Amino acid sequence: MKYRAILFEQLKSLPFFEKGAVQQLSEQHGLKSTTVDSYISQTLKRKEIFALRKGLYVSADFYNQHKGDISYSFYLANVLRKPSYVSSWTALQFYNLTTEVIHTTISVTTKTTRDYKTRVGDFSYQSMKKVLFTEFTLEKRKFDYFIASPAKALFDLLYLRTRQFDGIRFEQVDGYVEDLRIDLDEMDAQELQKFYSMVKRYLNDE
Numbered sequence: 283m284k285y286r287a288i289l290f291e292q293l294k295s296l297p298f299f300e301k302g303a304v305q306q307l308s309e310q311h312g313l314k315s316t317t318v319d320s321y322i323s324q325t326l327k328r329k330e331i332f333a334l335r336k337g338l339y340v341s342a343d344f345y346n347q348h349k350g351d352i353s354y355s356f357y358l359a360n361v362l363r364k365p366s367y368v369s370s371w372t373a374l375q376f377y378n379l380t381t382e383v384i385h386t387t388i389s390v391t392t393k394t395t396r397d398y399k400t401r402v403g404d405f406s407y408q409s410m411k412k413v414l415f416t417e418f419t420l421e422k423r424k425f426d427y428f429i430a431s432p433a434k435a436l437f438d439l440l441y442l443r444t445r446q447f448d449g450i451r452f453e454q455v456d457g458y459v460e461d462l463r464i465d466l467d468e469m470d471a472q473e474l475q476k477f478y479s480m481v482k483r484y485l486n487d488e
Contacts, residue, residue, distance in 0.1 A: 294341035357425035373435035433476035
């Protein structure tokens with residue numbers, strides 16, 4: 283058991299770690315891969331680490347220290363499925379553009395749509411065409427993360443809710459936004475113009 287304690291003591295200060303890191307450290311003690319699997323299983327049962335997905339973990343100590351930091355949640359969302367950026371309802375809530383209370387961290391990815399329910403939160407990933415995987419920035423916080431601009435977050439939400447603007451005309455867009463209870467008056471004028479430009483460009487390209 284002392285080896286298990288040594289292994290995870292060295293990893294608990296990291297914002298996340300992969301199984302490969304455990305294996306790498308274990309090799310220094312001459313441990314077999316089957317032993318490493320056992321140690322990981324034991325540590326999960328003891329709730330000393332949490333699984334984000336198979337082979338990807340966070341220590342309970344690190345998570346409990348930082349769980350109140352939104353930048354850590356967004357950072358983990360980026361790590362869990364790559365490439366991805368935080369968008370849709372989650373980003374709009376972050377920008378105070380909606381009164382909807384969103385408990386799942388919603389992101390956009392070029393990979394297939396997938397949801398993860400974990401001990402550190404729920405994460406949802408919506409698939410987006412590569413050509414539309416744009417208009418996001420790297421926010422430099424305590425934990426860095428990629429997030430959509432307000433305009434792109436709204437575009438992504440509408441794109442996904444209307445099944446890629448299926449059958450939607452440009453003059454109907456404001457009605458759809460109103461139905462979603464998005465406060466456009468609170469959006470920066472330049473961002474709002476960007477949103478309309480994105481929609482118009484997409485509809486004209488279709």
